Amino acid sequence: MLLTDQHPHNKSIMVSVLGAPNVGKSSMINYLMGMDLTVVTKKPQTTRNKFHCVFTVDRTEIVLVDTPGVHKSNMEFNKRLNEQAKEGTEGADINLLLIDLSREILPQVKDFIELMDMELGRTWVIFSKADRIEDATKLPLAEVFAKIQEVIPAADKFFVVSSKTGDNMHELTGAICDAALPGPHLYLDGSVSNKNERFFACEYIREQAFQLLKDEIPYEVAVLIDEFKDVSKKDEDRQSHISASILVNRPSQRGIVVGSKGAMIKEIGTRSRHKIEAMTGGKVHLNLHVKVSPKWFKNNFVLEEIGLPRAVNSARVWRNKG
Ligand SMILES: Nc1nc2c(ncn2[C@@H]2O[C@H](COP(=O)(O)OP(=O)(O)OP(=O)(O)O)[C@@H](O)[C@H]2O)c(=O)[nH]1
Ligand SMILES: [Mg+2]
Known part of the structure; x- marks a missing residue:
């Protein structure tokens, strides 16, 4: 089917999912999609790239844009993560701003506004992790929301949700569908993302590294796919061969990642292979290598390779300085 030749009742909406690190953006996306597409860990700064997570409800296509949590930092790597979040708002019909109910609310809003440093379009505030509060209905959230509207005038709705219990997820999905406008779908039926299997293989390996490694090591790890090829013969079930490099910053970290x-x-390989096999629907042979790449997070080539190019306007800033 041509994407231009579509059912006349099709609707589509793009929704960016924003907020501080660890507030539950990716968990909410997975809950709404009904699948574990995007990576979730207990540690902040799990998500590193903006990307589309796509599903349909009846004739409505919902494109949720997962983004890295915005946070203060002078490091180039972290600035590029924040830049991804800003870019994640481009083309969005609605922004969902997640605020973690188990943390102080207004400082989260203040930091977010300062860091985004841009005028936000239509925004819904999502108070997340409601299950962590004894009784969220007793919180004066309407008043808090009114205060948020003073600083984000385009905020016009709020929801109180939990990805653990599913509270109000149905209502949120319904509201997103109601806000969708008639128009063609951007993705073919069955597509779940604008990223390919290579990207998700990387993510699933990094997810396990994040979960299993301690201290600063997860933040000093990057994953690159060296080879991803299908090796199945005609009429055979799918079999893929994947080689990936886990980059670490220091030689001492190499031994820890190898164990x-x-x-x-x-362990990283076994756990991530299961998740990759669930994605490809076939058998996966996974080879992991640990490579020491000192200060990879300052290396523009590596950053570009992991989908964090220099901000579009940073060249302009640099030229202006000259
Ligand atoms: N109790 C509870 N925990 C949650 C909920 N949503 C997310 N979490 C937990 O919070 C942690 C962070 O969740 P993520 O979904 O990775 O958060 P994120 O905002 O995508 O984080 P970054 O990608 O680092 O910006 C994980 O341990 C989740 O299991 C929730 O509704 N209730
Ligand atoms: Mg995330």
Whole structure:
């Protein structure tokens, strides 16, 4: 089917999902989609790229844009994460601003506005992790929302949700569908993202590294796919061969990621392979290598390779300085 030749009742909407690190953006997206597409860990700064997560409800296509949590930092790497979040608002019909109910609310809003430093279009405030509060209905959230509207005038609705219990997720999906406008779908039926299997293979390996490694190591790890090829013969079930490099910053981290007698790398490999196999629907042979790449997070080539190019307007800033 041509994307231009579509059912006349089709509707579509693009919704960016924004907020501080760890507030539950990716968890909410997975809940709404009904699948574990985007990576979730207990640690902040899990998501590193903006990307589309796509599903349909009846004839309505919903494109949720997952984004990295915005946070204060002078490091180039972190600035590029924030830039991804800003770019995630481009073309969005609505922004969902997640505010973690288990943390102080107004400082989260203040930091977010300062860091985004842009005029936000139509925004819905999503108070997340409601299950962490004994009784969220007793909180004066209407008053808090009125205060948020003073600083985000385009905020016109709020929801109180939990990705753990599913509270109000149905209502949120309904409201998104109601806001969708008639028009063609951007993606073919069955597409779940604008990113390919290579991207998600990387993400699922990094997710396990984030979950299994401690201290600063997860933040000093990047994953690159060296090879991803289908090796199945005609009429055979799908089989893929994937080689990936786990980059670390320092030689001492290499030993930790490999682990005693290779136990850690084996665990990262086994867990991520299961998730990759669920995605490809076939068997996966996964080879992981740990490589020391000092200060990879300052290296523009590596940053571009992991989907964090220099901000579009940074060249302009640089030229102006000259
Ligand atoms: N109790 C509870 N925990 C949640 C909820 N939503 C997310 N979490 C937990 O919060 C942590 C962070 O969740 P993520 O979905 O990765 O948060 P995020 O905003 O995408 O984080 P970044 O990608 O780092 O910006 C994980 O441990 C989740 O299990 C929720 O509704 N209730
Ligand atoms: Mg995330």
